[in-house]
Amino acid sequence: MVEDSLSPFFLSWTQKYPALAGLERAWMQQQLPHALLLTGPRETTEQFASQFAKFLLCQDESRPCGSCSSCRQFAAHIHPDVFTFDNSEIPIKTARLEELQVWMSRRAHYGQKKIYILPGLDKLSLVAANRLLKCLEEPESEILAILLAESLGGVLPTLRSRSFAYEMQSGRSFPWEDAVVHQSLLALEGEESSIAGSFEQVLQWIEAWMATPESPLLLAQQWLKIFSSVQLANGLQLLLAVFRDMIHISLGDSQNLRFPVLLERHSLERWPVQIWTQAADVVQETLRRHAAHVMPQLNVERMCICLRGVRIGV
Missing domain, CATH: 3.40.50.300 (P-loop containing nucleotide triphosphate hydrolases)
Known part of the structure; x- marks a missing residue:
């Protein structure tokens, strides 16, 4: 009990x-x-x-x-x-x-x-x-x-x-966040557009994806406007960090978030944890393809097609 x-x-x-x-x-x-x-x-x-x-x-x-x-x-x-x-x-x-x-x-x-x-x-x-x-x-x-x-x-x-x-390390720790994600977030902080600006743009992009199953090509275009080919890996790591936080939130864990402000973002629906896990998996695969030097536009378009499939499954 x-x-x-x-x-x-x-x-x-x-x-x-x-x-x-x-x-x-x-x-x-x-x-x-x-x-x-x-x-x-x-x-x-x-x-x-x-x-x-x-x-x-x-x-x-x-x-x-x-x-x-x-x-x-x-x-x-x-x-x-x-x-x-x-x-x-x-x-x-x-x-x-x-x-x-x-x-x-x-x-x-x-x-x-x-x-x-x-x-x-x-x-x-x-x-x-x-x-x-x-x-x-x-x-x-x-x-x-x-x-x-x-x-x-x-x-x-x-x-x-x-x-x-x-x-399981003593002191503050963020579940789901590994060294690669952390380094990418630090890299974004060093860009001319702050991580706060990038973060807000990513949230708006996620909201567009969540609202309706838009054309994957349109979503891909919107993503590439936010992050250039040079910044693509850092942008994907930021997206992955948000999806991981949403997994925590969907399980009722609000204490170990990379971005606690997500709790105030009421437009982000509390989808089942399986949906956020599938979305995170899609981004992981996109990062692997990026590391294998797949053309950025094709890679992002494929990601958006897969995310559309996740969205339709809600």
Whole structure:
């Protein structure tokens, strides 16, 4: 049962790792994402992942009680609704991920959640990552993935965009924001047009996209008027940062935003988190194509066509 007051379990964790406050709110509102990505020192993320899984599976209101059958099985490492990997298995092999898929196909023993904890997400091979992607693309409501990585920047964008990231570093942190995004935002601040001006233009562009499924070519023209070919990567990173913030907002997390002013932008509808995740995925792909030197106009037009498809799906 979800409690109305803050959970004692989260108290010590959120004091040291503020980003986890968003996870606590998601739990209290019964809106946990299907996949969490915890980044930071291995021992820290592993400790929290294990305790959080035990907390979620506990059958007692004073969770984790340590004495119910679920807690006892968890402590003995024989819980039927938990799938884990040993650190000695990193990088995780495809065969083990196939075992995970078989486990996912079975019903939960206790009829609640099933949880798997996967370390070394930033060490996965491309083949293994593609296998894991199949587990993440069509999530079951009862299954929670807790993915661990020492570095967010080392995680493949396709995996990163399908999980909700929490950076477990002491002090202020922004979930979903990696070093590349941060550097691009700093670069925009150094341009003649301030980041505030660029930010407002991006918001107006998003509002135009949200209002009606406009012609993708028209949206592309509008985007290229805001950001030249030289500035394109920085502009896309700014767009990605906004989409990531909207993911947080749609899950009720207003404390860990890169742009808190978005909370006052009532024209930005509270679409389901899946829509914002799909939009972020489109921008990630556009950034990859930009890095591969795809012609800017063609790349932006393709992005707008894909975003139109996302918009129509609302």
